[in-house]
Amino acid sequence: MAQLSAVITTSDAGFRTSVTKLLRTSGLSIGIVDEKHAGATAPDLAVVDMRSSPSTALDAIERMRASWPAASIFAVASSAEPDQILRAMRAGANEYLAWSPHGDGLAELDEAFHTALKRTVERARPGKDSARSGVTLSFFGAKGGVGTTTLAVNSAIEISRLSKRPTLVVDLHQYLGEVALFLGVRPRFTLVDAIDNLHRMDAEFLRELVVRHKSGLDILAGGDQVDRPGPHDAPAIEQLLQMLGRSYDYIVVDAGAVTGPVAEVAVFAANTIYLVANPDIASVRNAHRMVDRFEQLGANKDRVRILLNRMSDQHQIGPKQIESTLGHNVHMMFPSDYGVVSSAMNSGVPLTLTNHSELAAQFDRFTRQIVNPTAEVASPEPARERASFLGLF
Ligand SMILES: Nc1ncnc2c1ncn2[C@@H]1O[C@H](COP(=O)(O)OP(=O)(O)OP(=O)(O)O)[C@@H](O)[C@H]1O
Ligand SMILES: [Mg+2]
Structure with missing residues (x-):
């Protein structure tokens, strides 16, 4: 099976497409799973879009952290405000990434995202999560x-x-x-x-x-x-x-x-x-x-x-x-x-x-x-x- 399984939580189809592309081009084999099926099988990674509705996203992060204690959660927000970073981390996010709607698109997120992914792979190494073996x-x-x-x-x-x-x-x-x-x-x-x-x-x-x-x-x-x-x-x-x-x-x-x-x-x-x-x-x-x-x-x-x-x-x-x-x-x-x-x-x-x-x-x-x-x-x-x-x- 894929090295990592990932869930993307967003109501923006463009965000889903861009994050899917970032995951697919990371060089790792990453399976993208549908959130509605993910409850039974905890994913390794959840990418949560915080840009349009930060409070709904924070609730989602809290819920995910409770259901999937071992998952890495990436919060993607439109700016790096210290207050929001703190709230995302307190809700259970492992990584906070800023992706400004006015910036130069995917390239802006690219490097930080791939670095965060590397940390996720380290965390999810076999032995730490015995559920994965196939x-x-x-x-x-x-x-x-x-x-x-x-x-x-x-x-x-x-x-x-x-x-x-x-x-x-x-x-x-x-x-x-x-x-x-x-x-x-x-x-x-x-x-x-x-x-x-x-x-x-x-x-x-x-x-x-x-x-x-x-x-x-x-x-x-x-x-x-x-x-x-x-x-x-x-x-x-x-x-x-x-x-x-x-x-x-x-x-x-x-x-x-x-x-x-x-x-x-x-x-x-x-x-x-x-x-x-x-x-x-x-x-x-x-x-x-x-x-x-x-x-x-x-x-x-x-x-x-x-x-x-x-x-x-x-x-x-x-x-x-x-x-x-x-x-x-x-x-x-x-x-x-x-x-x-x-x-x-x-x-x-x-x-x-x-x-x-x-x-x-x-x-x-x-x-x-x-x-x-x-x-x-x-x-x-x-x-x-x-x-x-x-x-x-
Ligand atoms: N090493 C081999 N030596 C001789 N014949 C072979 C060898 N490998 C496969 N064949 C024969 O080639 C034919 C096609 O094989 P196979 O059905 O495995 O191909 P395939 O690539 O899966 O085809 P398809 O595209 O139709 O799915 C079969 O008749 C098979 O017995
Ligand atoms: Mg065949």
């Missing part, structure tokens, strides 16, 4: 059919098996997606049922929503409607991923090759983003665009890992050429082996247990690094300068 791994495809679902599903099974910790795979696709199909399970409920019933989410309801695969992995299937999850569902999905992070140690998200608000949630929520590409021109060109987009969304390069799937001797582009094109190291390569992939999927037995192929060995290496990151060998090097490749970029 790791979210989002798998994206540079284009359709590159093997995103294959890599996400097999990794999830292996992570569950190796870690022996609660692990969930979430399919963000519409119309059931393919995760459930790949694993040979029939879901009774889907992601859409989960987001439509966030208000009644507890451990018992969650058990109903997911299907348990024989490996022990839980599955939350893709939506069963043609148009859902749609863009308007993005905030609820963000909220759901926050909640799931409190029940699962590992959440693997199959975000596929789609773009838009739902996919963006998978970026915001991810501790690590895996971008799956094949060694072909279209894949590499799209991967290049997606790495840029991830960066715009606040995901620094150290949160993004490139996975090359379906490598063979006949590949169009070599890994070195791909690395210099993307300005990003290739984290892992998976060989092309259709027989192994399809027989593992058809039998429902984890790929790494079915045989001793090179593909199985790569999955083993890949997932061991996730489960035991301190043993990681392939730590990302600083990105190199991008080279122009075939004049495409």
Whole structure:
């Protein structure tokens, strides 16, 4: 799950947009949760707009401080009057930030806000708040059919098996997606049922929503409607991923090759983003665009890992050429082996247990690094300068 969860309290849509942008560009993974769902799951951070009605805002800060003792509360006011700073601090605010309506907009708030955020992260370090533990791994495809679902599903099974910790795979696709199909399970409920019933989410309801695969992995299937999850569902999905992070140690998200608000949630929520590409021109060109987009969304390069799937001797582009094109190291390569992939999927037995192929060995290496990151060998090097490749970029 995201490193921090945040609530923004304001009646000004412009303020919400600006603060969301500040949070998203901080380089941290921050999940923005809806205040009405936040009561049950205390956020790490609340940003309260004090500019138009300071007394209402002070009441809100007091209420929040009582309900969420460990949360950081940022009061944003139109000026830095000592009297108001004192009242905000007495009500329970940890940080007081001045944002004048006549100033130079967001830039004015930028530095103070990010410094305050750093202090919040220090306060919210794991160990201090034991409620947070889940790791979210989002798998994206540079284009359709590159093997995103294959890599996400097999990794999830292996992570569950190796870690022996609660692990969930979430399919963000519409119309059931393919995760459930790949694993040979029939879901009774889907992601859409989960987001439509966030208000009644507890451990018992969650058990109903997911299907348990024989490996022990839980599955939350893709939506069963043609148009859902749609863009308007993005905030609820963000909220759901926050909640799931409190029940699962590992959440693997199959975000596929789609773009838009739902996919963006998978970026915001991810501790690590895996971008799956094949060694072909279209894949590499799209991967290049997606790495840029991830960066715009606040995901620094150290949160993004490139996975090359379906490598063979006949590949169009070599890994070195791909690395210099993307300005990003290739984290892992998976060989092309259709027989192994399809027989593992058809039998429902984890790929790494079915045989001793090179593909199985790569999955083993890949997932061991996730489960035991301190043993990681392939730590990302600083990105190199991008080279122009075939004049495409
Ligand atoms: N390493 C591999 N070697 C051989 N075949 C593979 C490999 N990885 C995936 N495949 C095959 O490629 C096809 C597409 O895989 P998959 O459905 O995982 O792709 P996807 O990126 O999720 O596609 P979509 O965009 O439709 O969701 C499947 O038939 C799968 O068995
Ligand atoms: Mg897929």
